[in-house]
Structures are given as structure tokens and as C-alpha cells.
Amino acid sequence: MDILFPCLYSFIGCIGYCLSFNIRPRKQMLLLSSAGGALGWCVYLLCGGMKNDIIQSFLAIIVVAVYSEIMARLYKAPATVYLVVGLIPLVPGGGIYYTMEYCINGDMMNFMDTGIHTFGIAGALSIGILLVSGGVRLLNVVGRLRRGDVR
């Protein structure tokens, strides 16, 4: 239950994102991209034993990015469609808010702490996306070379 409900909420939230980004049910895009969001949060929670949410976010975004690339190949849609939506539950919205609140309260220690932590999560998400899209580029080139299609 601890995992099911947050995943369900992130799934519903991601459907909201699909509506406002104008993702349609065509090619299963709406359901599959929202499922990516739920999948990411599920991985995040399953890695909860590490007690380090930067690493948890990193692993989750890698799973989401690989998932989006696979779905992009299967349904011939751009990977961004799945990735943008799948990323959303992992974005440190709470971190941004609490950083701001500590700043307003004049609590400098917590302000720095939360701020750097939030930055760390955003960085982990960025590096995760970087790694996977870089890896996919490599695989594409390897595939092209195998087919003998040298440009």
C-alpha cells in the first residue's frame, strides 16, 4: 500500500500532464507515458532502502529514460513524449518550495542544505537523461554501421 498509492497518484498527475501538454490517446501515448511516471516513482520507492534520494532519483530516471526509448521504438513516437511526462513526479517540487520557505524564515543552515540537496536531485535527473540518450545514440550508430550504411 505504501508503494501503490503514491504510484497511483503520480499516474493520475501524469494524466493531467498529458492533458495540458496535449498528448492524445492515439498510439497508446496517453496511457503509456503516464505509466512511465508511475514506473519512475515505483523504482524510486523500491530503492528506498538506500536512504539517499539523489541516488534514488538517478536510478528512477534511468529506468524512465530507458522505458521511453523502448516505447519510442515500439510505437514510432518521439522519446521526449514519454520522457517529459515520466520525469515529472521526480522533479523536486517540494525541494524548491522548502528552500524558499527556509529562506523567508531566515533559517540559513536549512536553506543551504535543502537548496544544495534540491540542486543535487535536479543534477541527478539531468545526468540520467544525458547518459541514456548518449547510450542510445551510440547504439544507433552501431546499428547503422552493422547495416553497412556509412555516411
Add this chain to the structure above:
Amino acid sequence: MDCIFDEIAAGDEHRAGVWDGVFLLDCDALLDIVCDIGCELLESGAETYRVEESVSRIVRAFGDMEASVFAVPTCVIVSIARTGGGSETKTRRIYARGTNLDRVERLNDLCRRICRGELDIEQARGALEEIRNQDVATPRRRIAGFILIAFAFTLFFGGGLPDALCAAVTGVAAFFICLVMQRLEANAVFVNIVAGGVIMLLAVGAVSAGLAHNIDKIVIGTLMNLVPGVALTNAMRDIMAGDYLAGQTRMTEALLVATAIALGAGAALMLTRLL
């Protein structure tokens, strides 16, 4: 094209002149369609490298020519070298950008079809117009999106049901602020400052009226509507594609928007504490 080449070979100079005219027109039409597709992709929130790649592939598919394409999130420049020497260039400046991922998918599909040689320029133009006339997110659907996001993410971040219901209402408010600000052609940073502030004021109002319990959960849930997820994702994918300039632009956008949200909410929070 083949028969035209034959006529040139026959040495008919008059014909050759006409052919040159046809070719120029062709080049113009080609530049027009690739610029339109590139612009449309950028305005719908595609990555910059996707725009450059699509445009150069379409040019290769249509004209068997090499194109130099330069795209940044605010501009597309396409230059095509003509076989007889000289070149044609077209520049498009992009002012307004939104997120319409369905359109990105349709345009991507159109590019694939063009590259498979299924369409000529006229047909491609028709298909593009069809895509343009289709599928804009209706305000009703976008409101539903804002409500769902605010509601679900308030629960997601640990708020209770009353908090989530209040967040749904602030979500509607956030939508109308974004809509009005877009009509007024306000800068994205400014929109987010105002939206963050209003959301915070509404949340504080709801909690002090006893309708909900957690200000923070309501505000975080509603602010998830404004979080720069597309900019962050595209920045990283552009950087990996070697497009550092575009990546940097998007990265700046993401950072500025995130800061603006915090700034707006913070200013409003300070205001309520002073009262």
C-alpha cells in the same frame, strides 16, 4: 525531374530558362515547407537537434541536396546549396513557444513519410496544413489537466483530501493566470512569479479559513503545474546531441522558471506574514 534533364541535354536554351525558373520556384517551395516544419516543431516543444535533423533529412529526401540547418530555441536558419552554384537561405524567428507533444508526434510522423518518399512537396504542404488545423489543446482540456495535476500531486506529496480539493481550486486559478498572461504576451518568468504569488495567497487564505491544513502541500501540488520539465529534458537531450548553445538556452530557461516560481511564492508568503 528526369524529363527536365533530358530537355536540357537536348540543348533547348529557351526550355533551359524555363527550367531554371521552375527550379527556383521548387527551391523556394522546398525552403518554405522545411522552414514551416522546423518552426512548427520548435514551437510545439521538440528538441533542437530533432528540428535540425528533420529539416536536413527532408531536404535530402526532396531535392537530393545538402542543407545546412541552424536551429536554436528562438530561431531557425536553413540554407540550401543549389546544384548550379549559389545558395538559398531562409531565416525564421520564433517568438512564442508552447508544449504540444501530440503535434510533435504528428510532425515526426510526417517527416518519416516524406523521407520514405511517400509525399511530394504539394502533398506535404497539405499534410502540414492538416496538422496545423488539428489538435490544439482546448481550454477545457487544459483546465482538466491543471486540476488533475494539482489534485493528484497534493496527495502525492502527502497532503490530505481537503488539501487536495483546495489545490484543485488553486489549480483553476493558476490556469486562468497563465491564460490571461499569455494573452498579454507576458514573459515566462513574469508569468511564473505572478502565478506562484497568487497560488500562495490562495493557499494561505484557504488554510486560515479552516478549509485545509497544510499550506505547503497545497502550494507544492499546484506549483507542479508550472515546473519546467520540458525545458530540463530538452536541454539535456540537446547537450547530448552536441547542440550546446540550444542546451544552454533551455537550461537557463529551466533555472529561471524554477527561480521565478520560488520567488513569487516567497514574496507572497512574506506579504502574508507582514499582514
